[in-house]
Amino acid sequence: MRRHGPVVIGVDQGTTNTKAVAVDANGRILAQAVRPIATASPYPGWVEQDPLVMSANVIACIRDVLVQSDCPAHEVAGLGIANQTETLVIWDPATGKPALPAMVWQCRRGEAEIAHLMRPEFGGFIRAQTGLDLDPTFTAAKLLWVVRHHPHLAAGLRSGALLFGTVDCWLIWHLSGGRVYASEPGNASRTMLFSLARNGWDPQLFEMFGLDIARLPETGPSARRFGATRAGLFDAEIPITAAMGDQQASLFGHGCFSQGDLKVTYGTGAFVWANAGPLPPAGQADGLVRTIAWDLGAPVYAVEGFVMSAGGVLNWLARHFGIAGGGAGVVEVARAAPGAGGVVLVPAFQGLASPWWRADVRAVLSGMTEATTTAEICHAGLEAICLNIRAVLEGMAAAGIRPGLVRADGGPTRSDYLMQLQADILQTPLALATTGALTPFGVALMAGLGAGVWPGLDALRPLTGHATQLSPDPGAAARWNKAHRNWLAAVAASLTAADAARLEDTP
DSSP states (O other), rough: OOOOEEEEEEEEEOEEEEEEEEETTOEEEEEEEEEEOOOBBHHHHHHHHOOHHHHHHHHHHHHHHHHHHTTGGGGEEEEEEESSOOOBEETTTTTTSSSSSSEEEOTTTGGGGGGGOOOOHHHHHHHHHHOOSTTTSSSSHHHHHHHHHHHHHHHHHHTSSEEEEOHHHHHHHHHHTTOOOBBBBBHHHHHHHHHHHTTEEHHHHHHHHHOOOOOOOOOOEEEEEEOOTTTTSSSOOOOEEEEEEEEHHHHHHTTTOSSEEEEEEEESSSEEEEEEESSSOOOOOTTOEEEEEESSSEEEEEEEEEESSSSSHHHHHHHHOTTHHHHHHHHHHTTTTSSSSEEEEEETTTTTOOOOOOOOOEEEOOOOOOTOHHHHHHHHHHHHHHHHHHHHHHHHHHHEEEEOEEEEGGGGGOHHHHHHHHHHHHOEEEESSSSSSSHHHHHHHHHHHTTSSSSSSHHHHHGGGEEEOOOOOOGHHHHHHHHHHHHHHHHHHHHHHHHHHHHHHHO
């Protein structure tokens, strides 16, 4: 494919894959590359990855798209890094080696470490400062676990002999040969250590968590020249001109540049994000996360609803019911049933996130009889994904965000059946992204801003928003209103069970 003007590269270091795209000045994707990354769970609640595999994958994917697009490295205007947020990496800058495996965002091992803070005065302060609910998902809880369980690592962080960061920080440091120790506000705002109002690290939060750390990553605009890749990685040094969280990059790639624009990304979890504009969004009672989307000289904020299990539900069903073909196979099995037949699944395999934020809740599968089929159980799984997203959108509505269109991307959007089910349950049109690489595409656009390929957001608008639209069936509204009430009742029962278990464990 003939290139038009400069080329930018976007990389997405996700939870299951590393992806990269090369994009030309017309916003066309010239080349794509993907490499899987393994996840380990050595103990219940632990989720780990190898940071060195992350960096090796990123380098390999960049090389792949350079070859596929027939673009030498010296012609690349900018490189953008997007990544799974909240994941913690700690490394030795003298050796370049991680001090321990990366603690992935799904890792729950920090739950006990933050239990002493589960009081209104602490939770309220953290929420007001960071926009986040006190939960082990976020980086501070993981960092506290490391400090308490590995005194030698705590000493290294205290002295500056060790560095910590989110995945963007690790990758930028590694790609630059250790010349750049930096992050950006979108990623930093997911650590529970960063003030939304100040747009900076908050010493009070470090003190509250009991974290004594000598060196903190520098933060600045999401689009800027962070540095360049070290000599020898490619045939020339490539400028690193953008960094973003993966969901922020997806929001950007959808073209959600205006306040109120909303998208859902379906992956292992599901991530509902809305552009909240230039002021920190108020209110917390809706169970939503307040965060920073990106910073182009001033922060743009976002409201997020986080669904812990989406594609993970499909994977669980495939694994435990022996269904071939993974998630796609589960959808095909579910299509054999007209509905769930009264079966209800609350997929709290790792607790519930938005809008409940209860890490202690466990999954519930109810409503079965002797006649219940595997197809009905699978259908209940599909419904659970869609109904949880509906619950999040109801929280968005309470926060004043009522989109007339929901943009969607991610692997599960390839299923027309699942997406039509989602549109019917929401009773809102869906716009399905035409590329499966929206996150690396989004950060490639941001890298182009950082490199000066495009002068501003107005130049990007014609390059985004390409989608296939699905309309809901208005005749299905009553059915899904009833199903939603039933599903919320099952969630309430699971919360009650968790409350009872907590009382039993109280001395």
